[in-house]
Amino acid sequence: IRTSEGFCVQADTFLKDIDPDEVTSFIIPGGDIAHVRGDELSAFLHSLGRDKSCICAICAGVDLLEEYGFLEGKNSIRTSKNLAVSDGRLITARPEGYVDFAVEVGKAIGLFSDEADIAETLDFFKYHKSEI
Template identity: 30%
Template sequence: MSSSDTRKPVHLAVYDTLADWETGHTTAHLARAGYEIRTVGPSREPVVSIGGLRIAPDLALDDVRPEDSSLLILPGADLWDTGDDLAPFARTAREFLDAGVPVAAICGATAGLAREGLLDDRDHTGAVSFYLAATGYGGGERYVDADAVTDGKLVTAGPTEPVAFAREVFGLLGVYEGEVLDAWYRLFHDSDAEAYAVLQKADAL
């Protein structure tokens, strides 16, 4: 959509042990592009990130509907690998994808989606192939050894690729395109000074 006041919010999942460094590029530049960022917790009770940041969620997961959202972002967290506490977030991701609303998952969240069966029939990536294979999922043949992957409305990335993750989200939502998207990635991933001029000209900084 062309006007920020007609865009639906972007929903960022937050939960204890979330990897707070993985989504910063994504949410910062989406906010600058006019998207409202709304945090979604298991409840409205505060959560604490792996970096010790205390976050009071704007919404509880039960209150989130795909039709009210532009995108659901699922960060990594230790809790993805220590039990089923975050499984409701993967089920919500299914609801979003079924409704044609984008989902972006990074790091441990990709394992959550794998357990939910959402990667069985979609190209995807993650930390490493054997990390996802350990979930017992059926999508091993669709694993792509890349920094980030978009298949339809789903973006996936490994824990070391927050910039590539953001790039895929921006491309999917049409925030940046073409040479501007490429320049954004070159600036923030490669520290390419020449990319700065492209972004400055496009008013994309």
């Protein structure tokens, strides 16, 4: 999948080779989703344990979550003007919200040690501030 910025996202395995019980986070990128749209992806996402797996999508990837019924009754970028929205283990983001998206995903998977770590990450990547 090629993003609007020209980056290429290449899967390194097939969905059929992934055990849904071992998935702790699944990210659907944006870009041309025609290559990933379909019954196989829908069935796989629905097989994930919603209390265990963090399901995340940005840009056009959010369209797939909406199409597959994941956004019904949930807060998302469809119900908010925010750049990124978390509702439990479901995270959605607008294309320009990639830093906010990364931070929300990081929080959901326990990447940050504390609030200061989150603030430092936002300062560096979103506000371009550094200690140097």
